[in-house]
Amino acid sequence: MALLISRNEEGERISAIANRLPPIPVHGFTKTIQAITYLITILATIIVALRVYVRVRLSGSQRAWGWDDIFAVAGWVPLIPSVVFLILATYYGLGAHDDHVPDGMLIYYQVRVKSYMFLFEMIYFASSILTKLAMAIMILRLSSTRTYVYIIWGNIALLSVNALVCLIIMFASCSPLPALWNEKLGYCRLKNGWIIISYVGSVVLAMVDWTCAITPFFMLRRLQMPTRRKVSVQIILSLGIIGSAAGLVRLGYYHAYDTDKYPHESLYNWGSTILWSLLEAGLGIISCSLPPLRRLFKKFYQGSSGQSDMKSGPGTTDVRTPSQWDGLKRH
Template sequence: MSTGASQPSQAEMGAMLSLAAYAAPPIVPKGLALTLIVVVLVTAILATIIIALRVYVRGWISRSSKVWGWEDTFAILGYLAFLCSSIFAIKAAYYGLGTRDDDLSNVLMVRCAEYMLYSQVLYGISMPLVKASVVFTLVRITTSKKYLWSLYAMQALTTIMAAVGILASLLYCRPTKAYWNPLLGTCGNFMIVVNIGYAWTAVGIVTDWACAILPYLIVRNLQMSRRSKSTVMVILGLAAIASTATIVRAPYLQYYLVEKDRLYWNGYISIWCQLESGIALIAACLPALRMLFRKYFEDSQNSSKANGKKQTSGNRNIGGSQLSIPMGNLSSAGKVAEVGGRWKRLGDDNSSATHITQERTISIETESMSDEELHHHMA
């Protein structure tokens, strides 16, 4: 009769490993892990400010015009997915993401891999949503069928590729929990996931550059000033900046297959994924903020004009010229003390019918003059 205890099964050992992983305290991030946290936090804060301004402009300032559209809804959904992805990336950094294997235990690696998977899946959800915001912004300003079909095809390709990547990550191990705890199941050939990652990267680069080129093709024939066209092209073309992060991230995909320091190298991948998503989101929101900047500058100009008017009083119009008569220092002679003028150009920068007018200001200083004397002097 055997008196020794029976060995636990693989499932039981996996369950014990999970319990130990959730009981383990986080580490103090250093080096790359700390850099990851700082970069993700800064990007998330900037994206939060920009998306809040977008909601303020589209939902409050423009509420009477009812301009809220699909591009705004997709931007909000993309931001929520990006924010959740950033949170899980930071949590992963506290359990080993961006840290060398020598400073980690198997228990910490299990917890880190779980959060890392959540972050990657949410990143995969955020990118097609953010791209949809850019696409529907461009759809608003074009009626050309060839551009519309190009935009819809680009969005469909991005969405399909993201769906394939997400499913590949979730179905790579059965059950999915085996992705971070190998004792709970079995996993397939990870090379398939890596190849999908390369294809996803290529599609991202192509669609980012398409989002940069199409605004030029769409806006160039619109009836608007050259300066306005340039502004719209630059703002909408900023989405191409996100492709820089995609290109930089591409060489790091090979480290998905390494055995040593895999979580450390995945820290670089997470940094560039979050930068790509955050920059794309900010660029997608900038076109909606043009109204806010325009309103700010108009309010500043109106305030300056109002302050200028307060400095003079007793204004009278004579023969179409504006007379500004200060009431402080009046002289009996009633002489003209100052005559000033400035030239003003009417019309925008590209107007073919530009007119030149002159604004003249004549200040008359008087003292103790009655209305009759003033009328006689003016006559």
């Protein structure tokens, strides 16, 4: 008992010092993280704003606003606070090499940065889940073919289970919760819980991205439309692969969360992890909101097709064409 009390006191001392730390000058890789963060956030915001504009102003009398739009906007909202915590982390060493941290203060900066990382990753995870749900619902709108409907609903179920399991592991790993980033504040039942859910969550999200990206190829392959237009539609719908690629690259940096095994260059490696997480979330939001912007590029599509209507080939009468993205009514 006395040992536990002493350990808690040490943890509180570390937290007190970490909370009073001065910022570290931003340079090198940390500046790169900040620049990419601002760029991705601005682009994602513009694309989502254009999506809302298209749905509200360019859809005429058609009821184009639906659940996929609601989830897409809801997925963008958490991006903003997650970016705030990311930027705060950069001012306290995220992305910095060990020799840029004041001597003897690395452990305190690790605690400060990891607390911001926890908040970032929780909010970013919510953003990614909502964005992928938006993409899945959009694909459901495009097809009534039972096989594809089952595949997408399976994706939605997998996302839900993944989110629930990850949250349970995250909040049950350590007691109290701040022991996740300052272990001496308490104890951890599952010492590597953060690492485990990071790996599992990333793999599941990548699987969902690839499923949502590949399914439209099969949905559209028999449609009789100009090749240029078909390729354009398929590329737009498959852009989620780019975000999943960022998530897979991130897998190579999760080991750095274990500072006992990998005590050196932790802040620098964490910077790579968080940067790839941001790219996954931001690119996911962008790719999710690009398909509804087809109306903004209507002249391009008209010029490539020479006609406004498309006819379906044999066996595809139950597949809704991309021209229905903006005008499909909800039931």
